[in-house]
Amino acid sequence: MTGEPEVRTVLGDIDPAELGVTNAHDHLFFASQLLPGQELDDPVAAAHTLLDFRTRGGSALVQWTPYGLTRRTRELARMSAEIGVHVVAATGLHREEHYSPVILGRVIDGLVEEFVADLTEGTQPADLPDEPRTGPRAGLVKVAGAFHTIDSHARLTMTAAAVAHQETGAPIAVHLELGTAGLETVELLCEKLDVPPGKVILGHLNRNPDPALQRQIAETGVFLGFDGPSRANHATDWRLFDGLEALVEAGHGGQILLGGDTTTAAARAQPGASYLLTTLAPRLTELLGGDVVTAMLVANPARAFATSWLK
Incomplete structure (x- = not known):
């Protein structure tokens, strides 16, 4: 890779030093068939959330909503400009269960092309696949593992994400289902698909509070996402502090990212x-x-989401 590392936001590429206090994993917009009636698809509510975050001292928010789950990147860009908070958007694909066959069928045979286009040309609403790519560019690829394993869908999307990384330099963020399959994900992305560990972010490690496993994952060099609290996973929230303390004491404080993950x-x-x-x-x-x-x-x-972009 060549050039100085930059963070690709919905308003353009910025120096990582400009990012500031960052919510490293959240959602201003998110809608899934697995969560009927709980959609985050209200621009006014999203704007209030972003404004409140700025008022509390926040400077940047990274939205992990991937293709097809109502990421609303044009709204993200408008709010970012009006409110004054940096926003990073995602391309990628979530677990198969989140999608209708129609949405999934539009991209499943051309994932690399879709991911690269979102990262370099501009994002596109899933319900308007023939429209010009006039949306803001994505700044990361978000994919997802399965519960305690890498199933065929996860292997497909992670492989496409790895190729997209090789073509663009984009960071890869991974939803670990209930915090599991972290080592398996690192083995696939970093050892078999040659993605540098410093370009991989594993999310939801707090949902599987196994200290020995968390340290083993940390020793691979990937970034460690601790995001929550979550109503669905509140039973593990109280163990977050012990887990973070142990990782810091083991010398891994420089790999830890914090987020809200409001879905x-x-x-x-x-x-x-x-x-x-x-x-x-x-x-x-x-x-x-x-x-x-x-x-x-x-x-x-600032280090996790910055890269020397190839395109």
Whole structure:
């Protein structure tokens, strides 16, 4: 790769130092057939969320919503410009269960082309596949594993993500189903498909609070996403602090990313994206120290989402 690393936001590429305090994994828009009635598809509510995040000291938000799940990138760009928060959007594909056969059928045979086009030309609504690519460019590829395994769909999407990375330099963010299959994901992406560990972000590690496994994953060099709390996974939230403390003590504080991962209307209302700054960060500061938490919110995401773009 050539050139200085930059973060690709919905308003264009920026110096990583401009990113600032970052919610490294969240959703302003998200709608799935698995969550009927809980859609995040209201631009006014999304704008209020982003404004509140900025008011609490937030500077950047990374939306992991991939193709076909209502990512609304044009709205993201409008809100980013009006509110003054950097926003990074995603291309990619989630688990197969999230999609109707119609949406999945449009892209499944041309994933690399779709991912690369979203990253380099501009995003396109899934319901308007023949429209010109006038949307903002995506800044990462989001894919997903299965529960405790890499199933055929995950293998297909991860392979396409790896090729898209090789062609563009884009970071790859991975939804680990309930925090599982982390080592299997690293083996596929980094060992078999030659993606550098520093270009891989594993999400939801807090949902499988196995300290030995988390440390083993950290030793591979990938970025470690701890995102929540989640109403669906609140039973593991209380173990987040012990897990982060252990990783920091083992020397892996520079790999940790923090996010809110709001995926439903109920979660937007409570605790909401700003919980990361109003409650979680202060508690972590008491436990780990301000410099460590600042790195998790500023320096680490600046490195995780920056790359020397090839296109």
